Amino acid sequence: MTPANQYESLLHLEDVYVRYTDHQGKIFTVLNDIDLKVSPGEFITVVGPSGCGKSTLLRLILGAEKPAEGTVLFEDQPIASPDRDRGIVFQKYSLFPHLTVLENLVFGLDMEEFTLPGRIFNPFRFRREIREYKDRAREYLKRVGLEEHEDKYPHQLSGGMRQRVAIAQSLIMRPKILLMDEPFGALDYSTRQDMQVFILEQWYETRMTIFFVTHDLEEAVFLGTRAIILTQYYTTDTPQTEGSKIVTDIPLPGSHPKSTDFKYSEEMGQLVEKLRKDGLEPEHCRHIQDFDLSHKDSFRTVSREEWRH
Ligand SMILES: Nc1ncnc2c1ncn2[C@@H]1O[C@H](COP(=O)(O)OP(=O)(O)OP(=O)(O)O)[C@@H](O)[C@H]1O
Numbered sequence: 043m044t045p046a047n048q049y050e051s052l053l054h055l056e057d058v059y060v061r062y063t064d065h066q067g068k069i070f071t072v073l074n075d076i077d078l079k080v081s082p083g084e085f086i087t088v089v090g091p092s093g094c095g096k097s098t099l100l101r102l103i104l105g106a107e108k109p110a111e112g113t114v115l116f117e118d119q120p121i122a123s124p125d126r127d128r129g130i131v132f133q134k135y136s137l138f139p140h141l142t143v144l145e146n147l148v149f150g151l152d153m154e155e156f157t158l159p160g161r162i163f164n165p166f167r168f169r170r171e172i173r174e175y176k177d178r179a180r181e182y183l184k185r186v187g188l189e190e191h192e193d194k195y196p197h198q199l200s201g202g203m204r205q206r207v208a209i210a211q212s213l214i215m216r217p218k219i220l221l222m223d224e225p226f227g228a229l230d231y232s233t234r235q236d237m238q239v240f241i242l243e244q245w246y247e248t249r250m251t252i253f254f255v256t257h258d259l260e261e262a263v264f265l266g267t268r269a270i271i272l273t274q275y276y277t278t279d280t281p282q283t284e285g286s287k288i289v290t291d292i293p294l295p296g297s298h299p300k301s302t303d304f305k306y307s308e309e310m311g312q313l314v315e316k317l318r319k320d321g322l323e324p325e326h327c328r329h330i331q332d333f334d335l336s337h338k339d340s341f342r343t344v345s346r347e348e349w350r351h
């Protein structure tokens with residue numbers, strides 16, 4: 043029995059399938075029977091080959107995508123559409139180019155709480171709230187080290203600064219889960235290293251749950267408390283399988299926040315190699331019974347056709 047306002051799990055996906063139609067009108071499966079349970083506070087890194095469905099998985103959690111089959115629950119309730127509990131940061135284009143840094147941050151708060159009739163019928167309250175939003179936005183800009191840049195437009199900022207604004211824009215909504223889709227993928231090497239330390243600091247301070255998709259395996263091992271591989275490279279007892287499954291779901295070592303020294307440790311090298319082999323090598327297909335699902339929250343459902351023994 044769970045007490046009031048408590049939930050069994052923050053996020054719970056079970057038997058989830060996503061299917062799309064290709065340009066010839068043929069239906070194909072992208073996500074094949076995804077089972078995933080997430081506890082609050084975890085930093086989950088997701089890796090897998092290009093096109094395996096990582097962004098699709100994030101869209102499902104955001105509520106921008108519906109599964110063809112299966113359940114997607116957030117705090118035990120079905121996810122109907124995107125809302126402020128789940129924020130998302132993309133590699134690029136998370137900011138409105140015609141708004142200043144400060145306005146970009148205020149925009150979400152404003153949208154959330156003020157409808158057009160609210161502005162017209164209660165202009166004084168609207169102005170007061172805008173002032174308060176700006177104060178809150180400045181607080182977050184300070185937090186991401188951009189308090190000097192509030193009047194600049196996105197094109198006047200470096201790539202790293204833009205991503206800091208995008209992260210601040212999400213954080214200000216105080217989401218319970220922050221979804222990040224290759225957020226540092228377009229940054230140069232050294233900015234990327236700085237941003238990794240930066241996101242760990244933010245995670246450590248807020249203790250929110252982060253889902254972080256990346257192509258960079260070192261980044262995945264360095265940042266996460268838990269790593270997931272989503273891939274189409276696996277086998278089952280069914281001769282023809284289609285779509286990606288979670289083939290690896292493991293806890294990652296290292297106390298948090300991790301020191302950058304961890305990047306140069308032997309353990310780091312071994313884990314990166316394991317992720318590479320188990321997720322990215324087409325010729326290394328493990329059978330469903332050999333998936334590495336050692337994370338404590340990990341679970342899997344299988345069908346008789348997939349696993350006959
Ligand atoms: N709306 C859609 N309609 C049809 N096919 C789609 C749609 N969205 C995604 N796909 C296809 O689904 C597959 C998974 O796409 P997705 O973007 O989730 O992969 P990804 O793992 O994020 O790839 P990448 O690493 O390149 O970002 C791809 O084959 C893609 O072409």
Ligand SMILES: [Mg+2]
Nearest residue numbers: 096097098223
């Ligand atoms: Mg993607």
